[in-house]
Amino acid sequence: MVDIPDSRGTSTSSILTADKRTKKRNAAEKRFRFYGLAAICIGLSALVMLLASILYQGIPAFTQTKVTLEVPLSADVLDPEGNRDPEDIAKVITFGYAGLIEEAVENAIEEYGIEIEGLDDPAAIVSKQASAQVRNWVLKNPEAVGGTQQFSFYTTSRIDQYYKGKVTMASAELDSQISIEQIQLAEALEEAGALERGFNWDFIFAPDASDQRPEAAGLGVAIIGSAYMMLIVLCLALPIGVAASIYLEEFAPTNRLTDIIEVNISNLAAVPSIVFGILGLAIFINFAGLPQSAPIVGGLVLTLMTLPTIIISTRAALKSVPPSIRDAALGVGASKMQSVFHHVLPLAGPGILTGTIIGLAQALGETAPLLLIGMVAFVTEYPDAPPDGFFDPATALPVQVFNWTQRADPAFAERASGAIIVLLVFLAIMNITAILLRRRFERRW
Amino acid sequence: MPVFWIIIALLGLAAVGFLLGRRNALSSVEGNPTLLHSRPNYYGAGVALSALIPALFVLAVWLFVQPLLIDTRVSGAIPADAIPEGSTLGLVMNDVQRLASGLEQLQEMGRITGREITDLTTDGDIRARLGEIGFALGSDVRPEVLDAARQFRTLESTGRLFMTIVALVAAVAGFAINLSRVHRDKRARNQVEGVIKALLLASACIAILTTVGIVLSMLFESINFFRQYPITDFFFGTQWAPNFRGNSDLGIIPLLWGTMYISLIALLVAVPIGLFSAIYLSEYASRRFRAIAKPLIEVLAGIPTIVYGLFALLVVGPMLRDYFAQPMGLGNSGSSVMTAGLVMGIMLIPFVSSLSDDIISAVPQTMRDGSLGLGATKAETIRQVVIPAALPGIVGAILLAASRAIGETMIVVLGAGAAARLSLNPFEAMTTVTVKIVSQLTGDTNFASPETLVAFALGLTLFVITLGLNVIALVVVRRYREQYE
Incomplete structure (x- = not known):
């Protein structure tokens, strides 16, 4: 008898035990799967790191160290004429108040019985903003001149940073803006209860402050500027975007013009944002003569940028309304226009709204084009109420972040991160609203 | 009358028109709307639209044309010898406009009367008076400038007056004509719908206008630039050293090198991570995951x-410097190609992954089933069947990501540095096209000097590159789609 050769060749594999090749293939399978999982983990950990580092660096910006002092409003300094006339008091410039602050600090040292050897210039622990703060108060209450008044001042950013752990005794020794003795003074004042760290609403509502006083810088003007721009974007981009989408989705004949419009919209969606800034600078500012740094220009530029986003999502929303709705409306005698405006558009409403909010969120975070139209300017005055305020100089939240990163004092890095938190909170609110709207009104046909 | 109030007045007129049109239509059929051709609201809307649209059109055109006309009139009236040495007519006109708007503000605040302005002389210390209201002038006012500013103001105020009159007349005329034609047989709905359709078309055309605006604005200034700076030096120069006193080297090569290098690193980070995430999410992951x-x-x-820019500046940059660049002796700069590239890569991950996810999901299930039925493992199926089938789409996605990376601004502004350099060391600071656009166009700019105008040429180059990448990507993706649908 001839042996029948094993049809499987020389291998003696069995389906019960895996052979070498199968093992190898299974290992490759497992590896491949692992790569995928690892990629997702890397992505997610990048997200966590990003958010954690911003939160870690930014949260301290919301608190600030303040010192409470009794300031003697001596009449000799503030009202040399002695007639309590507000106009005469206004003649004393901010610089004149510096002496009062010094006196107040010295009084406090005496009162609390603080003794620190080698203490030089104790008033340097109080922010330079203090004199302006006292002056503004005095101008409002001229009758108080001659008495004493309790004020709560910011400490300088170095003292503040000491309490936030970013300035240490060792670094203070090398620093020309703070001395170890001054930190000791701050600690002594803290023990006496005159110095404490608390939540700082001014960070959110006050305007920006100069390079020298990071402790007083706030986001007020930036938030108003951003809000104005969002208002302009909403008022322009929503109607124009919806109108364009209705035309393209419901009325456009297939011809060359329609093709050109379609191609243009998809290209504009991918044009780098900075190019829109160049457009704004060349057309709106240089050619049309609109003012620099004004929310109106920013709003117009962001409108052009957001339009493609809104058009694309609105078209998707219109497309998702089934044709039977249109047919039914036409069937009972509505005109094409009536079928669109009375039936299709209301049904697409939630989808359009969601797309608009997402477009607005994008516009809110956009920085690059705003740099080119001069929104980087240093603005310390709130813009007026609209519509005049649209033409006043303002900044925007993301630009304010950029602005602060460009300043020398390290305390501004903390404030930039804090501003990012404010920006992210706004973005989160907008996106969550969009998601909730979608959940609430989503319709399956 | 300020434009804002004109618009309010027009809106008021339109509202009245709506009510009157509606009422007249109803009264022409003695209150029985079934006898009308259209529903009553359309008659009202017709009147309102014919009051609004011509007037708004006049207003828009007027606002656009008037400054141009006044500019030519006034600058034509400035004698050539009134332009100081080293200045241009444009700069003098800037002074004139600024002075005119300063006087306007003074008058608005009630600090000066119209008569006083006519009597103003240059020795009246206008600059100090303007300074009082916080309006700073660059230099002392010269008599020619003051005269021109006065002329400017007169022309502007007469122009405004005529604009108000013409706009209101147009509104009232449209209103009256349409109202007089309200009649039971008027095809009001068709007319209104025609107008609305035209408005819809106009809105759609804004996309075209934007593109045209982008191209024209950059093209004209780029041409200006190339008149002052040789085009070959711009495209082939290997030195970037702008100097505001003139004689700058403005070669784009170092900037393009930085841009490409950073984009390459970003793609090396984003493509594998994004692609593997997309594969895992669409092929392996459970629904809940x-x-x-x-x-x-x-x-x-x-x-x-x-x-991301702040993250690069505060976290990634210092980390790379302290743990990689300095120990390896590759430099000690926090901002570097690596910093910007890594962070930009993170930014692009979701971009690559969601685009690839869509494309991988679009590969027909039958292809997977065929491969699995032949005994291939899942990984083999993905590698040898799904990915090759999805490849054109994935390439398209990568090209789109590349175009994003090239046009990205804030990450490189904060993470890459400002020094234009041709170097291979990824831990050195380099700069990109977008960074230089920002730095040449912020701060003091003079739109006559090549150092400022170069930004427009850079912008145009950037626009052309990204547009090219997008078009290629779209073509690739579209061709792929045709295969399976």
Whole structure:
């Protein structure tokens, strides 16, 4: 008898035990799967790191160290004429108040019985903003001149940073803006209860402050500027975007013009944002003569940028309304226009709204084009109420972040991160609203 | 009358027109709307639209044309010898406009009367008076400038007056004509719908206008630039050293090199991570895992780029410097190609992953089933069947990501540095096209000097590159789609 050769060749594999090749293939399978999982983990950990580092660096910006002092409003300094006339008091410039602050600090040292050897210039622990703060108060209450008044001042950013752990005794020794003795003074004042760290609403509502006083810088003007721009974007981009989408989705004949419009919209969606800034600078500012740094220009530029986003999502929303709705409306005698405006558009409403909010969120975070139209300017005055305020100089939240990163004092890095938190909170609110709207009104046909 | 109030007046007129039109229509059929051709509201809307649209059109055209006309009139009246040495007519006109708007403000605040302005002389210390209201002038006022500013103001105020009159007359005329034609047989609905359709078309055309605006604005200034700076030096120069006193080297090569290098690193980070995430999410992940992980990764796409920029500046840059660059002796700069590239890569992950996810899901299930039925493992199926089938789409996605990376601004502004350099060391600071656009166009700019105008040429180059990449990507993706549908 001839042996029948094993049809499987020389291998003696069995389906019960895996052979070498199968093992190898299974290992490759497992590896491949692992790569995928690892990629997702890397992505997610990048997200966590990003958010954690911003939160870690930014949260301290919301608190600030303040010192409470009794300031003697001596009449000799503030009202040399002695007639309590507000106009005469206004003649004393901010610089004149510096002496009062010094006196107040010295009084406090005496009162609390603080003794620190080698203490030089104790008033340097109080922010330079203090004199302006006292002056503004005095101008409002001229009758108080001659008495004493309790004020709560910011400490300088170095003292503040000491309490936030970013300035240490060792670094203070090398620093020309703070001395170890001054930190000791701050600690002594803290023990006496005159110095404490608390939540700082001014960070959110006050305007920006100069390079020298990071402790007083706030986001007020930036938030108003951003809000104005969002208002302009909403008022322009929503109607124009919806109108364009209705035309393209419901009325456009297939011809060359329609093709050109379609191609243009998809290209504009991918044009780098900075190019829109160049457009704004060349057309709106240089050619049309609109003012620099004004929310109106920013709003117009962001409108052009957001339009493609809104058009694309609105078209998707219109497309998702089934044709039977249109047919039914036409069937009972509505005109094409009536079928669109009375039936299709209301049904697409939630989808359009969601797309608009997402477009607005994008516009809110956009920085690059705003740099080119001069929104980087240093603005310390709130813009007026609209519509005049649209033409006043303002900044925007993301630009304010950029602005602060460009300043020398390290305390501004903390404030930039804090501003990012404010920006992210706004973005989160907008996106969550969009998601909730979608959940609430989503319709399956 | 300020434009704002004109518009309010027009809106008021339109509202009245709506009510009157509606009422007249109803009264022409003695209150029985079934006898009308259209529903009563259309008659009202017709009147309102014919009051609004011509007037708004006049207003828009007037606002656009008037400054141009006044500019030519006034600058034509400035004698050639009134332009100081080293200045141009444009700069003098800037002074004139600024003075005119300063006087306007003074008058608005009631600090000066119209008569006083006519009597103003240059020795009246206008600059100090303007300074009082916080309006700073660059130099003392010269008599020619003052005369021109006065002329400017007169022309402007007469222009405004005529504009108000013409706009209101147009509104009233449209209103009256349409109202007089309200009649039971008037095809009001068709007319109104025609107008609305035209408005819809006009809105759609804004996309074209924007593109045209982008191209024209950059093209004209670029041509200006190339008149002052040789085009070959711009495209082939290997030195970038702008100097505001003139004689700058403005070669684009170092900037393009920085841009490409950073984009390359960004893609090396984003493509593998994004692609593997997409594969895992669409082929392996359970429904629940996908429902959580996919939106979380997409959160990365919703974070503004300034946040990534700050992350690069405060965290990634110092970390790379302290743990990689300095120990290896490759430099000690926090901002570097690596910093910007890594962070930009993170930004692009969701972009690559969600685009690839869509494309991989679009590969027909039958192809997977065929491969699995032949005994291939899942990984083999993906590698040898799904990916090759999805490849054109994935290439398209990568090209789109590349175009994003090239046009990205804030991450490189904060993370890459400002020094234009041709170097291979990824831990050195380099700069990109977008960074230089920002730095040449912020701060003091003089739109006559090549150092400022170069930004427009850079912008145009950037626009052309990204547009090219997008078009190629779209073509690739479209061709792929035709295969399976």
